[in-house]
Amino acid sequence: MHRLSSSGGLWLGVLAVIALVLPVAVPNAFAIDVCIRVLLFAFIGVAWNLMGGYAKQLSLGHAAYFGLGAYTSTILLIRFGVSPWIGILAGGVVAMLASLPIGALCFRLRGPYFAIATIATAQVLMLLFLKFRDFAWGAEGTTLPNLGDAPLMMQFESKAAYYYIALAMLAVGLAVTYRIERSWMGYYLVAVGEDEDAAEAIGVDTLRIKRHIYLISAFLTALAGTFYIQYIYFIDPNTAFSFNVSVEAALVSIVGGIGTLWGPVVGTVLLEATSALLQSWLGSGHGGVQLTVYSLILIAVILWRPTGLIGVITDVYRRLVHPGPARAQEAPLDG
Amino acid sequence: MLATVAQAVVNGLLIGGIYALVSIGVTLIFGVVKIVNFAQGEFVMIGMYISFFLASRFGIDPLLSLVVSMPVLFVIGVLLQQFLIRRVLALGDMPQIFLTFALSLLLVNVALLLFTANYRTVETPYTETTIRLGVLYIAVAKLSAFIVAMLLSGLLWIFLHATDLGKAMRAAAQNRDVAMLMGINPDRVFCVAVGVALALAGAAGSLLMPFYPAYPMVGQVFVLMAFVAVVLGTLGNVTGALIASLMMGVAESLGVQFVGADSGLIVVFLMLLLTLALRPSGLFGGWTR
Numbered sequence: 001m002h003r004l005s006s007s008g009g010l011w012l013g014v015l016a017v018i019a020l021v022l023p024v025a026v027p028n029a030f031a032i033d034v035c036i037r038v039l040l041f042a043f044i045g046v047a048w049n050l051m052g053g054y055a056k057q058l059s060l061g062h063a064a065y066f067g068l069g070a071y072t073s074t075i076l077l078i079r080f081g082v083s084p085w086i087g088i089l090a091g092g093v094v095a096m097l098a099s100l101p102i103g104a105l106c107f108r109l110r111g112p113y114f115a116i117a118t119i120a121t122a123q124v125l126m127l128l129f130l131k132f133r134d135f136a137w138g139a140e141g142t143t144l145p146n147l148g149d150a151p152l153m154m155q156f157e158s159k160a161a162y163y164y165i166a167l168a169m170l171a172v173g174l175a176v177t178y179r180i181e182r183s184w185m186g187y188y189l190v191a192v193g194e195d196e197d198a199a200e201a202i203g204v205d206t207l208r209i210k211r212h213i214y215l216i217s218a219f220l221t222a223l224a225g226t227f228y229i230q231y232i233y234f235i236d237p238n239t240a241f242s243f244n245v246s247v248e249a250a251l252v253s254i255v256g257g258i259g260t261l262w263g264p265v266v267g268t269v270l271l272e273a274t275s276a277l278l279q280s281w282l283g284s285g286h287g288g289v290q291l292t293v294y295s296l297i298l299i300a301v302i303l304w305r306p307t308g309l310i311g312v313i314t315d316v317y318r319r320l321v322h323p324g325p326a327r328a329q330e331a332p333l334d335g
Numbered sequence: 336m337l338a339t340v341a342q343a344v345v346n347g348l349l350i351g352g353i354y355a356l357v358s359i360g361v362t363l364i365f366g367v368v369k370i371v372n373f374a375q376g377e378f379v380m381i382g383m384y385i386s387f388f389l390a391s392r393f394g395i396d397p398l399l400s401l402v403v404s405m406p407v408l409f410v411i412g413v414l415l416q417q418f419l420i421r422r423v424l425a426l427g428d429m430p431q432i433f434l435t436f437a438l439s440l441l442l443v444n445v446a447l448l449l450f451t452a453n454y455r456t457v458e459t460p461y462t463e464t465t466i467r468l469g470v471l472y473i474a475v476a477k478l479s480a481f482i483v484a485m486l487l488s489g490l491l492w493i494f495l496h497a498t499d500l501g502k503a504m505r506a507a508a509q510n511r512d513v514a515m516l517m518g519i520n521p522d523r524v525f526c527v528a529v530g531v532a533l534a535l536a537g538a539a540g541s542l543l544m545p546f547y548p549a550y551p552m553v554g555q556v557f558v559l560m561a562f563v564a565v566v567l568g569t570l571g572n573v574t575g576a577l578i579a580s581l582m583m584g585v586a587e588s589l590g591v592q593f594v595g596a597d598s599g600l601i602v603v604f605l606m607l608l609l610t611l612a613l614r615p616s617g618l619f620g621g622w623t624r
Contacts, residue, residue: 058432105611111428112371113570116562117611120604123559127601247440254433288447288551295440302430302437303422 019167023160032159036231038272039166040224041248045256045264046173047220048249050180051213053259056193058111061118062221062249064102064125065095067240069222070229071129071136074144077153084154088226095222096215103214107207110196119246126241141236144229154230162231169227170265173220177261180216189213193259221249251294255301257308266310271297338470343592344585345471351584352481355488356539357557358564358576360532363491366508366571367528370420373435375561376554377442378408378533382540383549384450390457390544397457397544398479401537408537412530420529421522439554446551454548462545480542487538488577491531495573504528508571559600560587563607 023032044066051057072094073087082090106117130139149157156162180186188209191199200206229235248271256267274297275290282289301309357379364372382404389395389403419438423430464475495501506514507524515521539557540549547553561576564583568575583603590602 056428058429060436105608108611112373112432113566115432116371116566117607119559120563120607124601124604124608127604131595250433254429258429288444290444291440292444292448295437295444298433298437299419299441302434303419306426306430 023163029159032163034272034276036159036163036166038268039163039170040228040231041252041272042265042268043166043170043173044221044224044245044249045252045268046170046177047217047224049253049258049260049264050177050189050220051210051217052250053253053263054181054186054189054193055210055213056259057107057210057214058115058250059106059118059217060115060246060250061102061120061122062217063241063243063245064098064118064122065218065221066225066228066242066245067122067125067129067237068095068098069225070235070240071225072222073226074142074229074235075136077144078142083152084226084230085152088154088223091222091226092219095218095225099214099218100211103211107210107214119243122241122243122246126237129237129241137236139237141234141239144233144235146233162227165227169220169223174261174265176216176220180213181261185209185212190259251298253308255297255309257310260308260310263308263310266313267308270309339592340589342471343588345473346477347585347588348581349474349477349481349584350588351581352484353539353543354557354560354564354584355577355580356484356535356542358561358568358580359488359491359573360535361558361561362565362568362571362573362576363504363528363532363535365565366573367504368416368420368424368525369511370424370431370435371562372529372532373432373558374439374442374554375532375536376556376558377439377446378411378536378554379540379543379557380442380446380549380551380554381411382408382537383544383547383553384446384455384540385537386541386544387455387457387549390459391455396459397541398483400544401483401541404537404541405534409530409534412533413526415533416526416529417522421525439558443551443554450551452550452552454550456548457544459545474546476545480545483542484539487535491535491573494531500524500527556600560603563603563610566607567610 022035026032026035044062048059048062052059069088069091072091073084076082076087076090077084102118102121106114106121109117129136132138147153147155149155151161154165180189188199188204191202191204192206192209196206225240229240232239252267252271253264254267255271256265257263271294274293278289278293305311357375360378361372361375364370364375385404385407386397386400389400390397415438419434423434459476461475461479465472466475466478467473493501495505503514503519503524504527506517507519507521507528511521514524543549560580560583564579565576567583568577568579583606586602586606587600594602
């Protein structure tokens, strides 16, 4: 599986064309908004999946990096007039720097206690930003200056522009995952995820591998943070460090298929589509419905399909394309 | 100054008793079943709503409603173990973590749908009563909650050390395989462990009700506290969890008193991160994993 098979390439092409013409074909603002959310959360899921999926370091604190990215670019923008295009990269670097001490603390722990420690780090950051009144607007937060159509300041009149940025970010995230999956690092990551002690015993420097993938994952997550704040024009600690971001990052990956290239995308499309349908059936103002449904889906997936729904899709596809009693080789690469 | 410190310490100890009930439950499940229950706080929330409805519909005192909330939560615990947790025991970390995590999300959001996000409080004759001890003022509601919490912890200790079932649970916690070889039925032991842990969470909810509002997200504060206490007190160690909970209550209370009203949680999280950095095995011994 070192190259995309020709049919795989064809499908990817079709998918890319659909993704590119979608905002032109669907001029409905609500639909575009849903699509932007899908792309954004798929991207965050892809970033989470690099560490949570391949190396099985189940972080529930990725909001830390989302928030750091968001605050870095916003502070640079409002305090120093720096364009968010530079701020987004600066945010990524800040997130990478932050991931070093956070990783040093949390990587001492395994499994559930790693997850708890990451929750604590994200919460500490949120509580700290609530205290930074003069420097970062404290609990009230701030709105971003509306400059109208200012592409150089990452502000656009049309939603389609945001759509294409989110699409580009997702494409980058998928490309990074694709490259890592097929490099020595990918194999080391899977080894760490399968059995950390065994990986260590055969000479994998597990701490170094985890640190490296955490750097990449944090950087990508921070990009999403800047983008989101630029999109909604508002920042406060509860938005930037929202526990929901940490949860959704993990959720979409698990529902789609943990440790697979397309898992987070499949998971996000499914969950966001469900959520959009629920919203149009019930209208807004039913707090709790969306997450109730999400958690039921998650429980169902864990109990009946712990490798994620992407396996169901490939099974159906294989049965449609290659019907017949003899099933060819089972794909063992489900992480 | 000294009086302020003493007052903060006393307040911290009293709320620490409640944290202890939640932490003991988490550490009991972890010790016996080897699962971290992310939904433990939501069972505190259920206990609170049970007491709230018994108080508002039938005028039953929250402290008395323990006799309802504890058995109800015990049964929920047995069902939880039997129908959900048992199915992921043989699987890896991911299903184990995210099953109880999903359950926590589910319970919070169902509560949000059923009861809305409004704060519910119960007024008891003793809600506003305080007793004066020298320079200290002690709220009767908190004091009685603390006393009952300590009584329940003591009863649990006796159960674990003096009954066959309790000894079987400790045996299963120490070494599951050997315990099974000795003829201990793990299914039964696991069900009782989860049941008892949830009953303690339900008790914590009922005890909180006279002085703490019930709302769907209320469990999150308590479960975070419990996780910190359980790490501090060494995973799987019931006495450790009890002592650590009391310490955390005091630390939180001192943080609120001297750093600022919204700083209690920062102090607690920093304690967790410091513990992880300096002594990841907890204060009371080595890893039990």
